[in-house]
Amino acid sequence: MxxxxxxxxxxxxxxxxxxxxxxxxxxxxxxxxxxxxxxxxxxxxxxxxxxxxxxxxxxxxxxxxxxxxxxxxxxxxxxxxxxxxxxxxxxxxxxxxxxxxxxxxxxxxxxxxxxxxxxxxxxxxxxxxxxxxxxxxxxxxxxxxxxxxxxxxxxxxxxxxxxxxxxxxxAELETTCSYTTDTSDFWRREGADYPSHGARFTGKPAYFHHVTQATQLLLGKLGLKPADFTAAVFHMPNGKFPTAAAAGLGFTPAQLERSLVVRRIGNTYSGSSLLGLTNVLDAAKPGDRILLTSYGSGAGSDAFSFLVTDRIIERRxxxxxxxxxxxxxxxxxxxxxxxxxxxxxx
Amino acid sequence: MVESVPLSWRLQRQRYNLIGTRCATCDERFFPPRNFCPSCRRKGKIEPFQFSGRGSVESFTVIRVAPSGFESQTPYAVGIIKLDEGTSISGQIVGDVTRVEMGKRVRPVFRRIREDGKEGVIHYGVKWALEG
Missing domain, CATH: 3.40.47.10 (Thiolase/Chalcone synthase)
Known part of the structure; x- marks a missing residue:
């Protein structure tokens, strides 16, 4: 194929x-x-x-x-x-x-x-x-x-x-999957200038639950474990959430480190996990396997596994x-x- | 004052992608696009030409009292950019106006040009950013 x-x-x-x-x-x-x-x-x-x-x-x-x-x-x-x-x-x-x-x-x-x-x-x-x-x-x-x-x-x-x-x-996309529920942790009504959020409710039942479930679903589909990945990228609403989610799933700080652009640019929302991924790709080598799990309030997570190819060298x-x-x-x-x-x- | 939506729509290809024209006979490039070569006249052959937008600041001024539709952007620099591929073009230079100098290299960036109030159309196009 x-x-x-x-x-x-x-x-x-x-x-x-x-x-x-x-x-x-x-x-x-x-x-x-x-x-x-x-x-x-x-x-x-x-x-x-x-x-x-x-x-x-x-x-x-x-x-x-x-x-x-x-x-x-x-x-x-x-x-x-x-x-x-x-x-x-x-x-x-x-x-x-x-x-x-x-x-x-x-x-x-x-x-x-x-x-x-x-x-x-x-x-x-x-x-x-x-x-x-x-x-x-x-x-x-x-x-x-x-x-x-x-x-x-x-x-x-x-x-x-x-x-x-x-x-x-x-970077070959090995597979992708999502985990979605009706969880109102963060929202903005039509015409409202600013979003509202559920403070601590945005954590455990929202971000952590969806990110963890989507990632585990992906690992199960591919028959892989965290140690099989060179790097992991999670949605970054702040610097703490992805670090805690990664640790809970069994990823090491070294696997996560390069993706944590949030410390210096904040949460770019739809660009957040994706800018983590571009930063990881900037330093990736052929053969590297990269996990990406996003999170969107409301709520859902999309998980992906990428396998970096030789093409990275000539295009980067x-x-x-x-x-x-x-x-x-x-x-x-x-x-x-x-x-x-x-x-x-x- | 608002900009006519059909007028803006007609200029979109120029504003978004710097599509001008060139004379295939003498290779002179034109922006805004011309449909007649003033040098070759009848022998001229005009065709579309896309400028990369790279160039340098030939001259500039800082606008502090802006026309309608641009008030929220003051102070901003408007310059004449000498394009690497020939001809000059006027346009806005983004960022800190105190950094703009004649001769500095610029590259094209895609930005909001103006917006017609809170409910009108937003007009987009190419502006220039200082390199480095």
Missing amino acids: TSLGIVGYGAYVPRFRISVEEIARVWGEDAETIKNGLGVQEKSVPDKDEDTITIAVEAGKNALARAGISPRTVGALYVGSESHPYAVKPSGTVVGEALDLGTDLMVADFEFACKAGTAAMQCCYGLVKAGVIDYGLAIGADTSQGRPGDMLEYTASAGGAAFVIGKDPL DKAPATEAYIQDKQHIDYGTYVRLRRKLKV
């Missing part, structure tokens, strides 16, 4: 950063306590002319460059986000035109809290495997918002990652590394952050 999987991948993280210290200063909180509690130092902030669409385009360009394919051979584009700029008008229409994907193209926007991007990957994989399309482009991108003063404000950030799914991959340097975006940064104060994120109503 022909090998299918990730043909090209691309990351994008906006330049601005705001530190936990700066947010804590405004709200009279103790920064060290929050940094230790969340495992996050600073988060990315989009510029005033950046949104989910512009982030998706930049990540998409990088993915196409690595894939080395004509954009017109992409047959499906799915953009996953919880911050699509329009309530009605798909982000994918703009992204497809900006990436010059042509008009013979299936497009839809996905929304499943922080796992809409991995859901997009699963759909592209299904279409390629069925022989309906040659290549699919799956993107997870967000410019997430936290209510001022809420704990979410320390982590809700912006960024995205894109994946060309098709034949002759740099065709676009900027995730680390290049993380290190290219400019710190801003809370006032600037309030302006950029349009938190002032004038």
